[in-house]
Amino acid sequence: MLAIAGLTQIPGSLYEAATLDGANGKEQFRFITLPLLRRTLLFSAVIAIINAVxxxxxxxxxxxxxxxxxxxxxxxxxxxxxxxxxxxxxxxxxxxxxxxxxxxxxxxxxxxxxxxxxx
Known part of the structure; x- marks a missing residue:
């Protein structure tokens, strides 16, 4: 759920600009999605570790x-x-x-x- 919330916060204009620049889906994921989701994924990982313990x-x-x-x-x-x-x-x-x-x-x-x- 947190990842989905993080994805909704990424502006679509970034993906449009990347598409116009010739970036494929993998490049968009690597250079746009992952960097902008780092903090959300960190929070999710820390919460998962705490819950596991x-x-x-x-x-x-x-x-x-x-x-x-x-x-x-x-x-x-x-x-x-x-x-x-x-x-x-x-x-x-x-x-x-x-x-x-x-x-x-x-x-x-x-x-x-x-x-x-x-x-």
Missing amino acids: QVFEPVALITQGGPVGSTNVLTYHIRRVGIERAQGGLGSAMAVMLMLSLIVCVSALFSLVNRKDGE
């Missing part, structure tokens, strides 16, 4: 990580280690590593979006 409640309420750990997710595993197994230090370390890996992923996405085409 927040899949704790369905696992905790419905399956408790079973059968045989097939529905276990990292956030549920951190809770299980930290609280149920009473290994608070290990659970805290796992949570910190998860947070750091999320920061690295989001920073990499920001650097990809903010870089110039020539670089």
Whole structure:
């Protein structure tokens, strides 16, 4: 939905000018659509990463990580280690590593979006 909203904000005159200049569909997508959708796609990717990490409640309420750990997710595993197994230090370390890996992923996405085409 966000990509569609971003596409509606691109003026049609840009595509008309590109067509008059001889650009085909692939070139229009590469040089008009993608650069103008970068911020929208970044926002969508960050929200998707956050939502993927927040899949704790369905696992905790419905399956408790079973059968045989097939529905276990990292956030549920951190809770299980930290609280149920009473290994608070290990659970805290796992949570910190998860947070750091999320920061690295989001920073990499920001650097990809903010870089110039020539670089």
